[in-house]
Amino acid sequence: MRRRDFLVTIGAVTASPLAVRAQQKARLPIVGFMGAATPAAWTPWTAAFAQRMEELGWTNGKTIKIEYRWAEGSEERYRQIGEEFVRLGANVLVAVGGDAARKATSKIPIVVALMSDPVGTGLVSSLARPGGNLTGMSIQSTDLAGKRIELLKEVIPTLKRFAVLAYVDYAGTLRDVEAIQTISKRIGVEAATLPIHRGSDIEPAFATLDLQTQAMYVPPNILVNTNRVFINQLAQQRRLPTLHGFREYVDSGGLMSYGPNTTNLFRRAAEYVDKILRGARPGELPVEQPIEFDLVVNLKVAKTIGFEFTSSFLARADEVIE
Structure with a gap:
């Protein structure tokens, strides 16, 4: 070489x-x-x-x-x-x-x-x-929880009792429940907590609902996000109005939502x-808080469960799914 x-x-x-x-x-x-x-x-x-x-x-x-x-x-x-x-x-x-x-x-x-x-x-x-x-x-989930219950009372003026499907192993949901109990007492309604730990607990939790339950609030979290279609199916079978934190839950068969985009x-x-x-x-880097919140209602679901929104409430909605 x-x-x-x-x-x-x-x-x-x-x-x-x-x-x-x-x-x-x-x-x-x-x-x-x-x-x-x-x-x-x-x-x-x-x-x-x-x-x-x-x-x-x-x-x-x-x-x-x-x-x-x-x-x-x-x-x-x-x-x-x-x-x-x-x-x-x-x-x-x-x-x-x-x-x-x-x-x-x-x-x-x-x-x-x-x-x-x-x-x-x-x-x-x-x-x-x-x-x-x-x-x-x-x-701002804790702050928004109270606002959502006020909205629920607005769309159901006769509201006396509603259920909260609560994933109790998540700290954020526990704080939501505390805020919900506080605002519920102030406006004179009863919030019944349905505790769940896993997806298999959801259907049995629905089975415990009594006839006096007029609606359900579903705090957003990892467990209910994954099972949101199933939750809404069970609610529709009972003709139960549902309130959620994000519009994705309404897209999946929920009645209404209020929260950030x-x-x-x-x-x-x-x-x-x-x-x-x-x-x-x-x-x-400061933690950012949303400044815009969307109110979304699903008229298809409302028709399915026999629920009627007032025209004034619908006029306030940011989006109406028909």
Whole structure:
């Protein structure tokens, strides 16, 4: 072998490990997306998140790697997903609720698209300065719970008793129930709590309803989100009006909802991820609160269960599904 060819060969061999290390160092940032339900149920939200990331310059597979995992309504699986992303070395986690992600890591930045009561549940120190590794969007669930019950009383002026389908293993729902009991006593109605721990508890909970129950409020959380179609089917069979926190539940057969626009919250979550990937500290990014709330009613469901809205109430609705 000529000396020149020998030196070229040696150069290529010695350069190879350097090239490999350079490729390793150039690993794409990983965003661990913790889906609480199923891909189909979350399609509008994942699409909104991915689109906003693209608009901000993050193309999945080219400048970033978004890894999706799905808990399918299992709280245990949701915790495992957080732990899995920690082992994977994710740069940012995107979650809902926040508790499972926080238990998985105190170091990796966490953006929570939906937090029911971040200060009250201890997820953040304050809305203005969250501290720690977690930030995102508060849905003001505790405050909104009272407003929703007032709306329920408005559409059912004779309301005396309603049920609350409560996933009691979730701290956010427990705080919702406290707020609901307070406002119910003030307006003179009885709120009967139906505790559930898992999906298999839902149908037996409905079986305990008495004839005096005039409506049902379903606080939003990981378990009822996954089972929202089934819940609404059971309610329709009993001709029971249902009130929800998000329009997605109304799309799935609920009667009415009042709450923030979920799709917009996931777009905002993408903006938080963008800031963190560019160097911002999550503990210094204020928790955002929604400023717009949508009242959505489903007239198809109303017809099915024999319920009538007043024309003045329908005129106030932001969206009427016919």
